[in-house]
Amino acid sequence: MIEPKRILVAKLRALGDIMTALPLLRALKERFPAAGITLVVDDLYQDLVSVNPRVDELWLHPAGDLRGRGAWFALKQQADMIRRIRQARFELFIDLYGTTRTAAWGVLGGIPHRLGFALRGRKYFYTQAVVAKHRYVVDLNLQFAELLGWQGQDRSLEFFLAPDDEAAARQQLARQGWTPGRPLLAVSPGGGWPLKQWGAAKFGRVARSLAESTGCQVVLTGSAAETALLEECASQLREPALILAGLPLRQAAAVIREARLFLGNDSGPKYFAEAFGVPTLICYGPTDSVNNNPSTPRTLVATCIQPCQPCHSETCRAGRRACLDDLSEDEVLKLAQSLWRRE
Secondary structure, eight states: OOOOSEEEEEOOOOHHHHHTTHHHHHHHHHHOTTSEEEEEEEGGGHHHHTTOTTOSEEEEEOOSOGGGGOHHHHHHHHHHHHHHHHHHTOSEEEESSOOHHHHHHHHHTTOSEEEEEOOTTGGGGSSEEEOOOOSSHHHHHHHHHHHTTOOOOOOOOOOOOOTTHHHHHHHHHHHHTOOTTSOEEEEEOOOSSGGGOOOHHHHHHHHHHHHHHHOOEEEEEEOGGGHHHHHHHHTTOSSOOEEEESOOHHHHHHHHHTOSEEEEESSTHHHHHHHTTOOEEEEOSSSOHHHHSOOSTTEEEEOOOOTTOOOOOSSOTTSSOHHHHTOOHHHHHHHHHHHHHHO
16 A cells, blocks of 8 residues: 655546545545645636645646647646656646546656546556446545545535635625625526526525525525626515625635525535535536435435436437426425425
């Protein structure tokens, strides 16, 4: 069994994928407490892990498709990364991203022990290719720790905030009219491609019913590009919603942490709610609820099961998106109410 002093972990994107990789970093720290862990992520997600105590060194990778910036830029970036890896003298590489580019980092960077999933073509770059034994993504990632001798039990998500993130989030809420002490319902109607979004207006009507029956305030979160979705959702409410679009990632997480319940699609913000123990109700369509959702009493799934699920497609091959379009507002409201009462 190896006892590495320096470990390199690659997980470039995206928000949810990086969040579900964080339990592996915790497990690696438990297994190798004296080892230094370097994490590579796209620069868009620096905010996610820059204060994570499991990460000893953070390397930022240019976000987006390198080919779109020209062949010379892509080649130079790859050469610079390989040179940097060789200079750092890592002893263990765990490739959670699994592209040919990242798989090659370990070989060309001279790392003696290289682990990655047994994907076609890429598996030959690793000294040990791991065959997936689970469907839930956190358990998939923790297979690497188990292979290295980790025998821990904690498989929960976690997320770390900087000392001023919570105060900044509360200031943002106060500017929108939040009454401290009044329970919050957080809703994220966007996320990813349109086919996996249940519908902003539907979320708005469910939120209105919950607000009328519980007296909660509704906070709508999303990226700046999702502002129109948030406004469409807010238009269904009788009381003005607290609309917070485009917040820095840790501030957005701190806002969700204040909520008593989170409603949304299968998208990045749901992982913040799960990490903080906020009850979540997620509407699933073309993506895999078993792969992306933990099986706990606080994390419920709403969907209309179809034989074609999960298709992971951005266009519906069946011609009609029954998995989400047939999901009624009454059903989602009942599930949301059951979570609210449970808390």
